[in-house]
Amino acid sequence: MLLFGRLAETAGWREKEVTASASLADLKAHLTQVWPELGAALNGRGVQAAVDKVVVAGDLSLTPDSEVAFLPPMSGG
Amino acid sequence: MLLFGRLAETAGWREKEVTASASLADLKAHLTQVWPELGAALNGRGVQAAVDKVVVAGDLSLTPDSEVAFLPPMSGG
Amino acid sequence: MRASLVTAPFDPGAALSAFAADRSRTGAVASFVGIARGDPGSRLELDAWPEFTLGRIEALIDDARRRFGLDDVAVIHRIGRIEAGEAIVLVMTAAAHRRAALEACAYLMDHLKSRAPLWKKEYAADGTSRWVEPTAEDERGLDRWDA
């Protein structure tokens, strides 16, 4: 899975293979257990999840080869 | 005096010393007498007069060294 | 001198490179290029009264600068003969905010269209020609700024 912007800074990593999770919610729970600070940040305002490069709202079931990314609020331009 | 754009084309000249006139209205009357087609064009829609590089509305008295220009509707950009 | 009238083709990009340099205090640079439309062989002739035209364009620039709080503005306008595909006019604005920079370009172009002493004649490739005059749409474009 992938982290960007301040989420990557908080976690101290940008990319990692993590234990397969059945759903996004499970994955977040797992991340929160291992990196509590990241877990808190993932529930922060404006953080979005993308699964296989599609931004998703709410929970979603995952497969072992799902590519999950967490995106903090965007600031381009 | 000076003519621009389609007024210069109508008159066949761009710049001329003309007989001193006491006012803009007199000047237009004089021009109409000598160049009737130009006279008609000067009374056309959107034609403005500039005296000494200031656009004027209505009549204005002139001195022998006034610089008069007639400006057809503008189309820059 | 932020207004210029030029008689030869110019490269809008080269002008933008110079204008956008050293803008670390500004942040936003907008530009608009008007290009002569038409088939190959068609052209424009732009009549001007250079010393008067320049003064009027500079007055428009001052208006825009005050109205939109611009840091800088430049206008380059071709006069004389212009071939299809060549740039007729380039407007560039620098401001702290992107909306001000873009709006000011629209304001300047709307006013250049019918408030700058320039007179445009179109020559089609077949030799026919006509003087361009401001359209009702151009006038409506200006009304927008009176609010």
Next chain:
Amino acid sequence: MRASLVTAPFDPGAALSAFAADRSRTGAVASFVGIARGDPGSRLELDAWPEFTLGRIEALIDDARRRFGLDDVAVIHRIGRIEAGEAIVLVMTAAAHRRAALEACAYLMDHLKSRAPLWKKEYAADGTSRWVEPTAEDERGLDRWDA
């Protein structure tokens, strides 16, 4: 490919020269350059997910093209380290009408600010830093396009 992400400084003017060439069918070219503001020694770092970010910017370009009836659009966006005074982003649009070209630049910039997957961190000259997040003003800027 009308969207590109670049890691080295680029010259907005050179890009505009290329974009504005051969536009005799188009007539109107607008551009916007966003420049890194700040004191000498300050800088930005722009994080991106290039293959995803590009796709999202291309989708924005398609939206703008349809919405404003554009003939062409290009977006160049820096990523990585950007020094004060360097161009961060260049948006260029080509259209038959000047208003469409300018409005499309505003639309694209408003959306790039908070809808393009890019993450900007500001480093002041004194070494302090902060992540930039969209402001309430940025969100209001977007609301304008929902009408």
